[in-house]
Amino acid sequence: MPRERDYSRLVMAAEPKPFWLDRPDAPAVRERLSGEVACDLAVIGGGFTGLWTALLFKELYPERSVVLVEGNRVGWAASGRNGGFCDASLTHGAANGRDRFPSEFDILQRLGARNLDAIQAAVDRHGIDCGFERTGTIAVATQEYQVAGLRSSGAAFLDTEAVRAEVNSPTYLAGAWDKEGTALVQPAALAWGLAAACERLGVRIAERTPATALASDADGVRVRLRDGVLRAGQVALGTSAFPALVRRLRPYIVPVYDYVLVTEPLGAAQRAAIGWRNRQGIGDSGNQFHYYRLTADDRIVWGGYDAIYHFGRGLRAAYDQRPATFARLADHFFTTFPQLEGIGFSHRWGGAIDTCSRFCAFYGTAHRGRVAYALGYTGLGVGASRFGARVMLDLLSGDRTELTELTMVRGKPIPFPPEPLAYLGVQATRWSLARADRRSGRRNLWLRALDAAGMGFDS
Numbered sequence: 001m002p003r004e005r006d007y008s009r010l011v012m013a014a015e016p017k018p019f020w021l022d023r024p025d026a027p028a029v030r031e032r033l034s035g036e037v038a039c040d041l042a043v044i045g046g047g048f049t050g051l052w053t054a055l056l057f058k059e060l061y062p063e064r065s066v067v068l069v070e071g072n073r074v075g076w077a078a079s080g081r082n083g084g085f086c087d088a089s090l091t092h093g094a095a096n097g098r099d100r101f102p103s104e105f106d107i108l109q110r111l112g113a114r115n116l117d118a119i120q121a122a123v124d125r126h127g128i129d130c131g132f133e134r135t136g137t138i139a140v141a142t143q144e145y146q147v148a149g150l151r152s153s154g155a156a157f158l159d160t161e162a163v164r165a166e167v168n169s170p171t172y173l174a175g176a177w178d179k180e181g182t183a184l185v186q187p188a189a190l191a192w193g194l195a196a197a198c199e200r201l202g203v204r205i206a207e208r209t210p211a212t213a214l215a216s217d218a219d220g221v222r223v224r225l226r227d228g229v230l231r232a233g234q235v236a237l238g239t240s241a242f243p244a245l246v247r248r249l250r251p252y253i254v255p256v257y258d259y260v261l262v263t264e265p266l267g268a269a270q271r272a273a274i275g276w277r278n279r280q281g282i283g284d285s286g287n288q289f290h291y292y293r294l295t296a297d298d299r300i301v302w303g304g305y306d307a308i309y310h311f312g313r314g315l316r317a318a319y320d321q322r323p324a325t326f327a328r329l330a331d332h333f334f335t336t337f338p339q340l341e342g343i344g345f346s347h348r349w350g351g352a353i354d355t356c357s358r359f360c361a362f363y364g365t366a367h368r369g370r371v372a373y374a375l376g377y378t379g380l381g382v383g384a385s386r387f388g389a390r391v392m393l394d395l396l397s398g399d400r401t402e403l404t405e406l407t408m409v410r411g412k413p414i415p416f417p418p419e420p421l422a423y424l425g426v427q428a429t430r431w432s433l434a435r436a437d438r439r440s441g442r443r444n445l446w447l448r449a450l451d452a453a454g455m456g457f458d459s
């Protein structure tokens with residue numbers, strides 16, 4: 001492997017904040033909630049999961065009251081700082097879905113495609129200006145052993161010449177273009193637009209209002225706030241990587257940090273040098289993979305590769321910045337696009353991913369069916385969060401529906417062990433995945449043991 005070049009100074013000149021949230025037209029802060037307030041449905045968390053839940057509930061039951069409480073700002077967490085790949089897959093990709101849910105895989109694919117169409121329809125219906133582009137994605141092979149997998153993936157196969165004609169990188173050996181299964185969005189704008197749509201339908205949204213505890217009785221659920229109480233008939237939890245308010249769920253999730261760089265806007269000559277006229281999202285095919293795409297003003301968003309876990313399920317603002325990872329990402333960027341050498345980066349940031357051992361969300365209820373949750377999207381929740389919202393509403397309805405009966409909805413991932421085992425396990429897995437990438441994908445004993453235990457993942 002060639003030695004990494006040192007791009008530390010270049011990346012540290014970038015603004016240390018998410019590009020998507022850094023906008024002059026970002027909404028003003030909403031009021032906190034205090035005192036005692038009653039509602040039919042309380043939604044905890046103002047990311048995509050919470051926002052879709054509030055919106056879909058209000059569309060279904062306009063006469064019922066909904067209050068959404070967000071501990072910080074709407075869309076500030078994963079929902080406003082991701083790559084903006086809005087994918088149809090509900091299972092974190094076809095391979096993971098086929099392995100874990102073989103008997104209902106086709107149904108899940110159909111539900112996922114329908115979910116993505118419904119997101120597009122909602123964006124249109126509510127006039128959400130979030131740069132929604134149904135470009136699809138190209139999975140690219142940068143090592144010979146990855147080519148066969150792309151050829152059999154079912155997506156349109158592109159040989160070396162064809163893939164480089166789409167996007168010009170000397171590292172590409174082949175590609176598979178799935179034209180329908182992904183849209184690209186400006187994710188913060190989607191979150192803000194969903195919040196505005198909720199409010200137009202009568203949802204009350206409070207920011208800087210963390211919920212601290214839940215208690216239930218025959219009348220409903222009391223959601224304790226720092227400075228008040230929300231009395232709700234039912235509660236939906238969309239709290240992602242943050243400590244779950246239902247304690248028994250905590251072992252199922254570990255926060256894993258993922259990092260992103262954004263370039264300055266490309267000039268006409270730089271744009272011509274890479275092609276990319278069809279603006280697809282791109283992902284490479286290693287275990288440690290990069291995802292990248294263009295923005296509306298022709299910057300490149302470049303993220304992924306490192307996945308960092310901090311001992312004790314650590315979750316801190318300081319972890320959003322990781323200079324060594326940014327420098328590594330820049331090095332990989334210029335290896336992929338050497339013709340862009342000299343371009344600068346405008347933004348750098350990281351964010352916590354709600355990782356669970358089955359790599360796609362899990363669902364359920366607590367407090368005798370009055371509290372529902374959808375957690376654990378493991379880095380592919382931009383699209384799947386709307387499905388998670390639908391599942392929660394079906395679970396809260398008490399009815400048996402197509403969604404509540406799915407094996408995927410009824411089952412749970414294997415919980416992570418307590419520390420220090422969780423930390424050691426994550427480190428061993430990261431080390432083994434990096435090694436497999438250097439050894440033509442060959443999985444060592446540890447990865448094969450995880451595969452056998454149902455905790456393996458092969459991107």
Ligand SMILES: Cc1cc2nc3c(=O)[nH]c(=O)nc-3n(C[C@H](O)[C@H](O)[C@H](O)COP(=O)(O)OP(=O)(O)OC[C@H]3O[C@@H](n4cnc5c(N)ncnc54)[C@H](O)[C@@H]3O)c2cc1C
Pocket residue numbers: 044045046047048049050069070071072073074075076077078079080081082083084085086087209210211212238239240241242243245258259260291303350351352353377378379380381382383384385
């Ligand atoms: C760097 C990065 C890149 C990613 N790229 C992609 C991608 O390209 N495509 C994709 O599909 N997915 C991607 N993801 C994952 C995706 O962003 C998430 O799956 C999705 O946004 C999850 O939405 P959410 O609403 O469940 O969680 P979040 O957006 O994290 O929202 C949870 C909210 O709950 C609030 N909250 C938590 N606890 C409380 C409490 N007790 N009281 C009140 N509020 C509370 C938090 O403040 C937060 O706002 C990425 C994630 C990261 C971090």
